Amino acid sequence: MAGPEVTDIAAALRAVLPGDRVLERAEERRPYECDGLTAFRELPALVVLPRTDDEVRQTLLTCQRLKVPLVARGSGTGLSGGATPHPSGVLLSCARMSRVLEVDPVNRIARLEPGVPNLKVSEAAAVHGLYYAPDPSSQVACSIGGNVAENSGGVHCLKYGLTVHNVLGLRGYTVEGERIELGGSAPDGPGLDLLALAIGSEGLLLIVTEVTVKLLPRAPCAQLVMASFRDVHSAGDAVAAIIAAGIIPAALEMMDRKATAAVEPFVRAGYDLDAAAILLVEADGTVEEVREQVQEIEGVLRSAGASALRVSGSEAERLRFWSGRKNAFPAAGRLSPDYYCMDGTIPRKHVGRMLQAIEEMETRYGLHCMNVFHAGDGNLHPLILFDANEPGSWERADRFGAEILELCVTLGGTITGEHGVGLEKLNSMCVQFSPAERAAFFGVKESFDPLGLLNPGKLIPTLVRCAEYGRMHVHGGALPHPDLPRF
Amino acid sequence: MADIDESVLQEWRERLASARRDRTTLRLRGSGTKDFYAEGLEGEVLDLRGWRGVVDYEPSELVISARCGTPLSEVEAALAARDQFLAFEPPAFGADPTIGGVIAAGLSGPRRMFAGAARDFVLGTRLLTAQGELLRFGGQVMKNVAGFDVSRLLCGSLGILGIITEISLKVLPRPRVEETRRLELSAADAVAAFNRWAALPLPLSGAAWSQGSAWVRLSGASTAVRAARERIGGDAVAPSVAEAFWSALRHYQLPFFAADNIWRLSLPPAAAPPDIPVEPLIDWGGALRWYANVPAEMGVRERARAAQGTALQWRGAAPGGRFHPLSPVIARLHRRLKEHFDPDGIFNPGRLIVRV
Numbered sequence: 001m002a003g004p005e006v007t008d009i010a011a012a013l014r015a016v017l018p019g020d021r022v023l024e025r026a027e028e029r030r031p032y033e034c035d036g037l038t039a040f041r042e043l044p045a046l047v048v049l050p051r052t053d054d055e056v057r058q059t060l061l062t063c064q065r066l067k068v069p070l071v072a073r074g075s076g077t078g079l080s081g082g083a084t085p086h087p088s089g090v091l092l093s094c095a096r097m098s099r100v101l102e103v104d105p106v107n108r109i110a111r112l113e114p115g116v117p118n119l120k121v122s123e124a125a126a127v128h129g130l131y132y133a134p135d136p137s138s139q140v141a142c143s144i145g146g147n148v149a150e151n152s153g154g155v156h157c158l159k160y161g162l163t164v165h166n167v168l169g170l171r172g173y174t175v176e177g178e179r180i181e182l183g184g185s186a187p188d189g190p191g192l193d194l195l196a197l198a199i200g201s202e203g204l205l206l207i208v209t210e211v212t213v214k215l216l217p218r219a220p221c222a223q224l225v226m227a228s229f230r231d232v233h234s235a236g237d238a239v240a241a242i243i244a245a246g247i248i249p250a251a252l253e254m255m256d257r258k259a260t261a262a263v264e265p266f267v268r269a270g271y272d273l274d275a276a277a278i279l280l281v282e283a284d285g286t287v288e289e290v291r292e293q294v295q296e297i298e299g300v301l302r303s304a305g306a307s308a309l310r311v312s313g314s315e316a317e318r319l320r321f322w323s324g325r326k327n328a329f330p331a332a333g334r335l336s337p338d339y340y341c342m343d344g345t346i347p348r349k350h351v352g353r354m355l356q357a358i359e360e361m362e363t364r365y366g367l368h369c370m371n372v373f374h375a376g377d378g379n380l381h382p383l384i385l386f387d388a389n390e391p392g393s394w395e396r397a398d399r400f401g402a403e404i405l406e407l408c409v410t411l412g413g414t415i416t417g418e419h420g421v422g423l424e425k426l427n428s429m430c431v432q433f434s435p436a437e438r439a440a441f442f443g444v445k446e447s448f449d450p451l452g453l454l455n456p457g458k459l460i461p462t463l464v465r466c467a468e469y470g471r472m473h474v475h476g477g478a479l480p481h482p483d484l485p486r487f
Numbered sequence: 488m489a490d491i492d493e494s495v496l497q498e499w500r501e502r503l504a505s506a507r508r509d510r511t512t513l514r515l516r517g518s519g520t521k522d523f524y525a526e527g528l529e530g531e532v533l534d535l536r537g538w539r540g541v542v543d544y545e546p547s548e549l550v551i552s553a554r555c556g557t558p559l560s561e562v563e564a565a566l567a568a569r570d571q572f573l574a575f576e577p578p579a580f581g582a583d584p585t586i587g588g589v590i591a592a593g594l595s596g597p598r599r600m601f602a603g604a605a606r607d608f609v610l611g612t613r614l615l616t617a618q619g620e621l622l623r624f625g626g627q628v629m630k631n632v633a634g635f636d637v638s639r640l641l642c643g644s645l646g647i648l649g650i651i652t653e654i655s656l657k658v659l660p661r662p663r664v665e666e667t668r669r670l671e672l673s674a675a676d677a678v679a680a681f682n683r684w685a686a687l688p689l690p691l692s693g694a695a696w697s698q699g700s701a702w703v704r705l706s707g708a709s710t711a712v713r714a715a716r717e718r719i720g721g722d723a724v725a726p727s728v729a730e731a732f733w734s735a736l737r738h739y740q741l742p743f744f745a746a747d748n749i750w751r752l753s754l755p756p757a758a759a760p761p762d763i764p765v766e767p768l769i770d771w772g773g774a775l776r777w778y779a780n781v782p783a784e785m786g787v788r789e790r791a792r793a794a795q796g797t798a799l800q801w802r803g804a805a806p807g808g809r810f811h812p813l814s815p816v817i818a819r820l821h822r823r824l825k826e827h828f829d830p831d832g833i834f835n836p837g838r839l840i841v842r843v
Contacts, residue, residue, distance in 0.1 A: 106682055106757040130686065151632045162630060164639070165607050178816045185755040186796035187599070187774050188643075190810040191840055192821055193606055196639035200632045217688040240547040246570060246660035286688065288710030345628040347548050377629040417630035425633070432633055436620045443827030444635045447820055459634065 003088050004066045006045045012066060013048060013090070016058040023047035032091050035076045035083040036138075039340075039394065040423050044071070044085030051096045053173075053209045060207060061177040063090055063453055070175075071455050072203040074114065074146025077138040079341055080422030082150060082202045082458060089456075094145045097209065100124045108215045109168060109185050114145025114208050118152075121213060130215035133160035136418070137326055144211050151200030153418035155251045155325070156282075158376035160216070162418070164199040169212035175449045180206055197444065202420055203455040205448040219284035222250065224318045225297050227306040228275030232256060233352035235277035238304035239375045240348050242281065245300050247293065251282040252376030253325055256355060259370040259383075260324065263331040269324030272308055277355075279306075279375065280325060282318075328372045328383070336368070336385035340397045344408030345417035348378045357407055358382055365400040367393075379417035380408070406431050421459045429459075430466035438466070495537045499650065500619040502533055506833040507617060513833050515646035517556065517585030521592050523802065525645055526809060529836050535587055538652060541565050543627070550610060550627045552655040555587025562586050566658055574602035574659045579738045590654050593643025596737035597693040597704070600685075600756065600771045602659070606642040611655035614641060614648070617829045627655045640824075645839040648828040662692065662706035667729035670701045670721035675760055677701035678773040682757040685772055689715040694772035695736055697743070702732055736770060743768045746779035748803035750787045754796035761790040777801070788812075810840055 006024075013022050023029055024046060034041045045068075050056045063070045069089030076083055085091045098115035105128035110121055118139040122131040135154035136142055142152065148170065151163045160166070169183035183195035198205055229235035235254055242249065255263075255278050260271040271278055279301070283293035298309055312318035324331075332339040346354055355371060362369050368385045382404055386397040405415040405428045415421070415428040429438070441460045445452070461469075506513050512530035522528060539556035546569040553562050560583045566572050576596025577589040590612070595604040611625030614637070625631055625638035641651055672680065677696040684703070685691060690711045693704030703719055705712045716723075724732075735741045752761065756773040763785055768777040781787055788811065791798035797811035813821065821841040825832070 105686060107755045108682075108686055109755075128686065129688075151636070153630055157630060161603070161607065164636065165603060174816060180816050181814065182817075184795065186753045186758075187771065188593075188595070188604060188753055189797045190799065191813050191817060192824065193593070193639055193643050194817065194820060196606055196636050196642075200636055205635075217686055219688050243549060244547040246663070248660065285708070286711050286714055288714060289708045292708050292710050345630050347545075347550075347628060349545070349548065374630070379628075379630045412626065413628050414626055414631040414633045416633050417628070418632060420632050421634070429633060434622070436616070436618075437622045437624070437634070440616075440622055440624075440637065440828070441634050444637070444640075444824065447823035447827055 003068060009062070009066055009068055009090065010046055012062045013046065013059065016062060017048065017050070017055055021049050021051070021055060023049070029091075032073065032076070032085060032093065035073070035078040035081060037079050037081045037422070037424055040081040040084045042085045042087050044091035045088050047091045047093060049093050049096050056092070056207055056209050057173050057177050059090065059092055060173050060175060064175055064177065064451070067451060067453065069453050069456050070207075072145070072149070072207055074143035074149065075117065075141045077142040078146060078150060078420065078422065079343070080416065080420040080424040082420050082422035082455070084423050086456065092207065094143060098143070101210065103128065103215070105130060107185055110213050110215055112144050112211045112213065114143060114148070114211060116144050118142050118144055118147055125215045126218070128215075129218050131218045132213050133166050133216050134163050137329065144213065145208055148199055148208055148211055149201065149203050150418070150420040153374070153377070153379065155253060155374060157374065158252055159248050159250050164196055166214050167195070167199055167211060168214050170195060170198055170208050171210040172206050172208040174206055175451065175454050183212070185212060200420070202422065202459045204445055204459055205454065207454070219250075221287045221290045222282055222284040222318060223290050223294050224312040224321045225281045225283070225294060225301065226310045226321050227279045227281065227301040228272040228308040229277050229279070229305065230275065230307050232277045232355040234305045235279055236348070236352035236355070236375070238279060238301055238306065239351065241300050241304045242297065243348070243376070245296065247296060247300070249281045249293075249297065249376065250284040251280065252374075253280040254278070254351070254373040254375035255280075255325060255328065256371040258368065259328055259372050262335050262370055263324040263327055266331045266334060267323045267327050269320055270310075271324055275307065280321060325372065328370070332370060332383045332385060337387040337389065338385070338394070340384040340386065340401055341419075342380065342382045342384065342401050342404050343416045343419040344405050344413055345377065345379045346408050346411045346413035348375065350411045351375060351378065354380065354407065354411065358404060361400055361403055365396045367396055367400055369400070374417070377417065378413065402428060423458055426461040426465060427469040429461045430469050435463060435466070438463075496615065496621070496652070499533065499615060503615075503617055503619050503833065507831045510831070511833070512836045515591070515650060515835055517588035518558070518583055520580040520582045520584040521588060524592065525839060526837050528838070535650065536585060542653065546571055548627070549629070549658050550655055551658050552611075552627060552653060553586050555585060555650070555652050555654065557586045558583045559586055559589055570661050571658045572661050573608065573656065574598055575605045575608050576737050577605060581738055581740050586654055587651050590642050591644060591646050591651055597695060597733055597770055600774055601692045606639045608657045609638050609642045609654065610657055612638040612641050612651050613653040615650040615652050617649060617831060617833055621652065625655065629657065646835040647825055647839045647841065649834060664709045664712045665692070665704065665706045666712055666716065666726070667693075667724040667732070668703045668705070668716060668719050668721035669724050670703070671699060672696070672701045674767060674769060678757065678760070678769065681772040684719060685756070687718070689718060691772070693733055696769035697741065698766070704729070704733060741768070743777065743779060746802065748780050749801040750778045750781055751799045751801040752776045752778065752787070752791045752796055753799070754791065754794050758794040758796065761794050763787065763790060808840065813840060
């Protein structure tokens with residue numbers, strides 16, 4: 001289908017927007033060709049940088065009139081290609097809509113434009129002793145609008161929830177350019193929970209221009225327990241033992257030896273390099289509460305067979321213990337020319353089994369993989385190391401990743417815990433969802449966006465695509481391990 | 488766990504097929520504890536209690552999965568045996584609703600502002616569609632962003648999109664210690680105090696006001712509860728009295744709820760008292776305010792709207808519908824979603840605002 005000429009689209013946009021809002025030259029558009037998943041690149045036909053609600057609306061009306069695809073983008077830190085541009089479409093960047101509109105310490109909410117970086121929200125609320133809980137590793141850069149699109153998590157989800165649990169309201173525009181308001185500062189309004197549906201919808205349903213978030217009182221104290229384990233299975237069992245003891249830690253992270261060995265020379269966090277895996281368990285609350293919980297956590301970890309335990313003695317030490325975990329991705333980048341980060345989730349009890357399977361896959365694909373997990377949530381981030389310049393290396397990494405995700409589904413989990421589907425996991429969606437389930441997703445999409453202009457081709461794979469993927473990967477129409485129950 | 492005759496689902500499929508063929512409608516029903524709630528009851532009753540049983544519960548995974556017809560009491564008993572609970576405290580209305588009804592209605596109890604709402608604990612659902620297909624959304628894991636979050640959309644959908652046949656919920660360990668303080672305060676002072684305390688790192692799990700008394704519940708580690716008790720002051724409430732109060736509030740058993748005309752206002756928690764000259768019952772730290780027997784000319788909806796909130800006619804007839812009106816855009820999205828999930832309009836017509 002031949003769309004309108006780029007020059008016509010640009011002229012139409014310039015007619016309704018101030019001149020500096022539209023980027024046309026290739027070198028201006030180049031920075032937008034990919035998000036955090038750099039393996040997927042596409043130059044957008046045009047880039048629009050609105051500053052106001054009305055400019056967003058005008059952009060939408062123009063795109064709708066000319067039937068031009070529109071892809072919204074926050075800070076471009078996403079890891080699934082959710083913001084990969086459409087080659088004949090408009091890339092709408094929210095970077096210039098980055099004002100904190102209001103911090104209301106009494107109702108404990110903040111109203112934000114979508115381009116506000118995640119960390120800025122907590123900084124703006126700090127004077128009131130409040131903060132915004134979800135803290136993706138990229139929180140210095142990633143935007144609240146992008147967090148809403150992806151339903152982002154972080155290391156404190158087990159206790160404080162994901163974006164969906166911490167966003168109270170959205171304002172924005174439908175593809176038709178109509179104002180839409182979902183939720184708000186009053187809880188549990190009438191009708192279907194379209195707010196929950198919009199969060200994590202990856203830019204396929206609406207364009208958000210304002211986000212109302214919940215602010216929480218900052219815990220006065222936090223302490224981190226670091227535990228070493230001689231094998232990954234006992235580390236996995238220790239995670240279950242903590243939960244079974246009735247403890248919900250503020251964070252519960254795991255790193256395997258390959259991960260600690262990669263980060264230690266880089267950040268000198270003080271990790272035990274003899275351990276097959278380490279756990280980082282954080283307690284937060286009042287000073288007395290934290291003391292009580294840390295003692296309990298130490299007891300459980302010891303009974304679960306921890307070979308060594310260290311408790312952070314100061315805030316500086318706590319942050320140093322964290323620094324290794326937070327720098328796992330850059331460390332992977334130092335170790336290998338390229339790395340591919342996976343994001344499946346499995347029931348906690350299968351963590352040991354998954355690590356063993358990954359080890360076997362490393363041999364089979366001839367690639368190394370280091371593992372960092374949000375173990376408390378069962379959310380895995382295996383980092384597959386490869387060299388894109390080596391012929392066939394990316395293809396092997398891609399297949400390696402897909403196999404991990406398929407095992408996640410087999411074990412009763414999901415192909416993505418917090419990074420989203422985007423373009424990257426479209427094939428894996430064919431494994432997790434039946435044709436009827438995918439049709440239901442298309443139904444939701446069409447309800448909001450009948451013409452299919454918002455971020456087309458992402459999140460939901462077509463029947464044709466799944467059929468092709470099935471021919472490649474799924475033999476005889478059956479999933480791998482057909483004997484295992486799913487969910 | 489539970490052994491079940493799969494023919495139940497087959498029977499339901501036949502009922503769906505004949506409803507579509509004969510152009511009749513179905514009224515999905517569990518125990519009927521919420522027959523009074525929301526809009527009209529139309530269609531032939533399809534009793535969903537036959538598909539029951541806890542299908543999976545692993546305390547260390549913090550997840551329970553149960554079929555829709557499972558009585559809430561059975562789910563709660565299974566959890567209590569392992570010292571866990573449903574932190575959103577769903578109401579039972581003095582009877583025993585099904586877990587399917589609990590999620591289809593999406594109502595939450597006194598802990599809602601502190602622990603989360605029903606929808607916050609929904610991890611996965613299975614949905615039997617009008618076409619008789621069994622779909623699965625979400626799952627049994629804490630984090631899952633594959634596809635649209637249809638599971639949470641179904642929470643509170645009142646059966647208009649299909650039959651929720653199975654639900655996976657996140658559960659939490661029971662707090663180690665729980666205690667309640669009571670303070671004699673005016674309604675306005677209570678709301679101000681609730682919001683002051685909610686901005687501090689205190690282990691609040693309930694904040695309500697009724698007939699001149701503010702009730703504040705604290706839950707958590709013993710040290711944290713002790714420190715909070717000193718901060719909040721007021722009088723200690725005997726555990727049996729506290730339990731009776733929070734249970735009656737949660738399950739709509741307070742004498743207040745016997746009125747036959749009740750408004751439920753959902754407001755920003757610190758909102759100034761709406762100008763309604765009737766003494767409220769306040770829950771959720773100020774975000775939920777109940778009014779009984781308000782004269783019709785008071786314009787409750789406009790007053791709720793002026794306070795940035797919404798008003799629902801909980802009991803009693805409301806001209807133009809019980810729910811707060813939706814904007815035209817939102818109403819259109821409701822219609823389109825309904826048409827996609829239930830093109831022949833066989834499920835609960837008119838129960839939740841829209842009909843096909």
